[in-house]
Amino acid sequence: MPHFEKMLYDQGQLAALSAEVFRLTGDQEFAALARDLCSYVIRDLSEPSGAFVAGEDADSQLIAGSAEHDDGAFYLWDDAQIANALTTQEAAAFRRRFALVPCHALGAQMEQAHEGAILVIAEADADIAKDMGLETVQVDALVASSIAKLAATRRQRPRPQQDDTVITAWNGLMISGLARTAALLDEPRYAEAASAAALAIRNHLYDASSGTLYRSWRHGRRDPTPGCAADYAFLAQGLIDLSDATGDASWLAWACELLRRLDRDFADPQGGWYDTDGHDERILVRTRTSGDFAEPAPSSVALSAGVRVAELLQDRAYRERLATVSTALRRRALKDPLGMPLCLAATTLSEHPLTRVLISGAGHDADALVRITHHATPDLVGILLTDGARRLLAGNPALPALLTAATAPASAEVWSGSTCLLTTADPAALARKLVLQP
Numbered sequence: 001m002p003h004f005e006k007m008l009y010d011q012g013q014l015a016a017l018s019a020e021v022f023r024l025t026g027d028q029e030f031a032a033l034a035r036d037l038c039s040y041v042i043r044d045l046s047e048p049s050g051a052f053v054a055g056e057d058a059d060s061q062l063i064a065g066s067a068e069h070d071d072g073a074f075y076l077w078d079d080a081q082i083a084n085a086l087t088t089q090e091a092a093a094f095r096r097r098f099a100l101v102p103c104h105a106l107g108a109q110m111e112q113a114h115e116g117a118i119l120v121i122a123e124a125d126a127d128i129a130k131d132m133g134l135e136t137v138q139v140d141a142l143v144a145s146s147i148a149k150l151a152a153t154r155r156q157r158p159r160p161q162q163d164d165t166v167i168t169a170w171n172g173l174m175i176s177g178l179a180r181t182a183a184l185l186d187e188p189r190y191a192e193a194a195s196a197a198a199l200a201i202r203n204h205l206y207d208a209s210s211g212t213l214y215r216s217w218r219h220g221r222r223d224p225t226p227g228c229a230a231d232y233a234f235l236a237q238g239l240i241d242l243s244d245a246t247g248d249a250s251w252l253a254w255a256c257e258l259l260r261r262l263d264r265d266f267a268d269p270q271g272g273w274y275d276t277d278g279h280d281e282r283i284l285v286r287t288r289t290s291g292d293f294a295e296p297a298p299s300s301v302a303l304s305a306g307v308r309v310a311e312l313l314q315d316r317a318y319r320e321r322l323a324t325v326s327t328a329l330r331r332r333a334l335k336d337p338l339g340m341p342l343c344l345a346a347t348t349l350s351e352h353p354l355t356r357v358l359i360s361g362a363g364h365d366a367d368a369l370v371r372i373t374h375h376a377t378p379d380l381v382g383i384l385l386t387d388g389a390r391r392l393l394a395g396n397p398a399l400p401a402l403l404t405a406a407t408a409p410a411s412a413e414v415w416s417g418s419t420c421l422l423t424t425a426d427p428a429a430l431a432r433k434l435v436l437q438p
Helices: 008-025 028-044 079-085 088-097 125-132 136-154 168-185 188-205 229-246 249-266 298-313 316-335 341-350 363-374 387-393 427-433
Strands: 059-061 069-071 098-102 117-121 216-218 355-360 380-384 411-416 419-424
Touching (some): 008 028, 008 168, 028 188, 079 088, 079 136, 088 098, 088 136, 168 188, 188 229, 188 249, 229 249, 229 298, 229 380, 249 298, 249 387, 298 316, 298 380, 316 341, 363 380, 363 411
Antiparallel strands (some): 059 069, 098 117, 411 419
């Protein structure tokens, strides 16, 4: 039985995970899930500034204006409602695609005033098509039209209340989810939504003069509470993903600023990052979140984001400092691997050589090369060498390729450390080198 509360940090992480599973398996179900998650957030959790609100409640009224409410009332169905909303053929296909599972059968503590069932995916469209004597595309169309009609019916119900607070850390996780989905599914509108959210955070929750992030914003007013480690780490990760998805190096530059501030004010000498910056004298003990639970630990995300930045910038000193942090975090994670899975992933990333792909040029040729890098393994970092990226990386002797101007046709250079493994303008050759195809 699901809990019907929808939190922004869940949606962001699930979107990123679903897109990644699609990359690994090619399973279109996970691509569809990632799209649905991103579309829901853009549609229902967007705020006029472009940022995203914290979430929606599980409870809603049974009838508009009534005092009666129940957990999941907005989302539950019965067979009569489905029959009334759909044609006979749509209902037949829909009932095969989705099983109606009564809430009481799952042990849910529903009030007696409300009866309903949740929809659970039951059969594949191909199997339904075979039994109904239809083509799979016909069943797809019937299910899609059924969903659209039921969604229209549901919009007439009282909606759950929203928590309309804009929280920096949670927006960072959602920016990651949108950006990764945009990159892996070639969906520019998700990258546009992620960019709008990042701009809103910059406009309303960031003081550029001091480099300070703030925790939350609501109804045009910024709360004076300064950001914690999660705000800096999660937003930095989101900005790196956004830069990767869009080729806009300004987001990468801002991520670097946030990670520098995180290191300056939050670093724990024993490894990792404290939750708070230590400036508030009322906080007697500075805690450090270690577990990756509903939200990842800030140290897990900060280490992963830092390793990616250090590789892109070829910053040896930063990379060596992160290696020391990684060693300390790995010792802790190995004592509780099930409680610190993202920490283990981050330490693994930091302890293995990363592959770097530098792409020059513009237009469709460059876009094709960028798409190849998006589908490569997580131990790869790529950057499109726009003018902004060149300014960010200029003067680094470890990156001689940056001194050349962007040319057409586009080309990609694959690097491991200081060794160039391949220079090519051929997407197929790049894919072969990155082990994306035989």
